[in-house]
Amino acid sequence: MADESGVLVLGDVAAGDLSLTSLELLAAGRGLADSLGQELAIGVFGATLDQPSSQAISHGADKVYAVTHPLLADYQVDVQLVAMEALVKEANPSIVLVARTNQGRELAPRLAFRLGVGLAQDCLEVSVDASSGKLLANRPVYGGNAVAVVSCNYSPQVAAIRPKAYEPLEADASRQGQVVSFPVEIDASQVRCQVVETVKEEAEGIKLEDARVVVSGGRGLGGPEPFSALEDLAKQLGGAVGASRAAVDSGWVPSSYQVGLTGKTITPDLYITVAISGASQHMAGCSGAKVIVAINKDSEANILREARYAVVGDWEQVIPAFAEAVRELVQE
Amino acid sequence: MPIKIAVLAKQVIDPEMPMAAFRVDSESKKVDTPATIPPVVNGFDENAVEAALQIKDSQEATVTVISSGTEFALDVMKKPLSMGADELVLLQDQAFGNTIDSFVTAQLLAAAVRKLDGFDLVICGRQASDWDNAQVPLGVAEILGFSCISLGKKVEVKDGKVVVERITSDGYEVVEAPLPAVVTVSNELGQPRYPTLRGIMAATRKLPTIWTAADLDVETDQLQPRLSLLDLFVPERIQQCEIIEGEDAADAGRQLALKLREAKLI
Known part of the structure; x- marks a missing residue:
């Protein structure tokens, strides 16, 4: 392909609305499109798309491709890929942005391979190089111990953006944009994977990735029981409970609790870690927290290099007193 | 017919190494490892070996481990054999550098899977702990035209289909796909088994098959790096x-x- 131009965001719809990660992608894409002096387009996929289309425009898109097909009503990876590939070929963008959500983890690499191009994976920051006009992507590697700056040698340049790396733009209802209907052809035989059962294991209450306060426990808790104390504390603070991979691997809590590189990315205002050493793979999921608090008996633990406040001490002594004081303060 | 399983495994710098020893050489854009810290098999790839061996525990199956790189610590890469895998194939060539580019690596591994022929299932770790790219297995599926299910915590083969418990953000879903298929697995699959003494003895006697670039049928265009690494630094x-x-x-x-x-x- 030649004459590629503009930025194309591949969006997704959650319960009838354009998803939060799609709004984040629009913010990242708006910056790139403005640097290039080119158009920002978004593809939304589904059966009915009026609401997400207007949300996309008020959040920064110049153009919306409403990609419709009855098979797109519910997410199915093989179908979604066919639609995305068709749209990229139609729109012929210079840059394609995908969210590195659970779905994006499989869509972005497979799309890039279908297009025969590279993928800048799990990026925290994307920009346009002023001299070459090429995409520059910063991405954590080696579990977050290092950062790589990469560029793409082939076009389109595809990047997957880590959720919460960008803040959505303020909605502006006066923004103008164009909505283009793009019906795709999908052959039902392209469906390979069938979901036969769905099992929910999430804790009740506030969702971990939306909580303003998160209390997480790690290996040092020594078993599943102490998590009930963390649940109580989180409830006092109006927050949610998370865990390190070590706690999940030990079977103390389900994997939906895991914060980190291979778990959830969280950006709470307050992140309280209890008996978590703070390996870079864990920090990769919480480095966007505004304030990190560490409760750890090891004064050499890495978490103390990341935390704003820390108590060096045994959680069994610290937590009950801390929780009691929190209860008094919150009830005041 | 036994089920023919390939496991794609990577040799990586030990991610458990002390952080103080982690250094980046900005000139060569590589991570420097002290010679005293031996490499390991990527942790998620050990989960993949475990997933393959669990299938072999319950039905007739063969497990072939395939790895690509410039040089290998043979005692390290033999660990899957000592856990119970049958064969080890190493794609070893100075051209197969450990780069940030998943595209080329996937082409090489896909070419090896094609050359060995007849695989029902390719199981891989969800990502490697060095470049954290999480792309090669999905690329192999695309290149070979196999079904693809990612982030499995349980993998079974039933009636010509692979059945996977796939991790989602709020639990898991059970997904089925026709064979041949590529499945990636995560740590939720559980602790990989320890090598047995008998396994270690058997592994010492096994010699890996070693192929270089010349042994693999890949078009030149497919070996062109898709990404450039411009900088590598410690934040x-x-x-x-x-x-x-x-x-x-x-x-x-x-x-x-x-x-x-x-x-x-x-």
Whole structure:
């Protein structure tokens, strides 16, 4: 392909609305499109798309491709890929942005391979190089111990953006944009994977990735029981409970609790870690927290290099007193 | 017919190495490892070996481990054999550098899977702990036209289909796909088994098959790197940590609550 131009965001719809990660992608894409002096387009996929289309425009898109097909009503990876590939070929963008959500983890690499191009994976920051006009992507590697700056040698340049790396733009209802209907052809035989059962294991209450306060426990808790104390504390603070991979691997809590590189990315205002050493793979999921608090008996633990406040001490002594004081303060 | 399983495994720098020993050479854009820290099989790839062996435990199956790289620590890469895998194939060539580019690596591994022929299932770790790209397995599926299910925590083969418990953000879903298929697995699959003494003895006697670039049928265009690494650096940490003191640990806990209140965080 030649004459590629503009930025194309591949969006997704959650319960009838354009998803939060799609709004984040629009913010990242708006910056790139403005640097290039080119158009920002978004593809939304589904059966009915009026609401997400207007949300996309008020959040920064110049153009919306409403990609419709009855098979797109519910997410199915093989179908979604066919639609995305068709749209990229139609729109012929210079840059394609995908969210590195659970779905994006499989869509972005497979799309890039279908297009025969590279993928800048799990990026925290994307920009346009002023001299070459090429995409520059910063991405954590080696579990977050290092950062790589990469560029793409082939076009389109595809990047997957880590959720919460960008803040959505303020909605502006006066923004103008164009909505283009793009019906795709999908052959039902392209469906390979069938979901036969769905099992929910999430804790009740506030969702971990939306909580303003998160209390997480790690290996040092020594078993599943102490998590009930963390649940109580989180409830006092109006927050949610998370865990390190070590706690999940030990079977103390389900994997939906895991914060980190291979778990959830969280950006709470307050992140309280209890008996978590703070390996870079864990920090990769919480480095966007505004304030990190560490409760750890090891004064050499890495978490103390990341935390704003820390108590060096045994959680069994610290937590009950801390929780009691929190209860008094919150009830005041 | 036994089920023919390939496991794609990568040799990586030990991610458990002390952080103080982690250094980046910005000139060569590579991570420097002290010679005293031996490499390991990528952790998620050990989960993949375990997933393959669980299938072999319950039905007739063969497990072939395939790896690509410039040089290998043979005792390290033989670990899957000592766990119970049958064969080891190493794609070893100076051209197969450990780069940030998943595209080329996937072409090489896909070519090896094609050359060995007849695989029903390719199982891989969800990502490697060095470049964290999480792309090669999905690329192999695309190149070979296999079905693809990612992030499995349980993998079974039934009636010509692969059945996978796939991790989702709020639990898991059971997904089925026709064979041949590529499946990636995560740590939720559970602890990989330890090598047995018998396994270790058997592994010492096995010799890996070694192929170079010349042995693999890949078009030249497919070996062109898709990405360029412009810079590699260790991010600076600027956080100043305030240690909250108290008469004892419990008092420090109370002081912490007061501090957080003062900072209007609670």
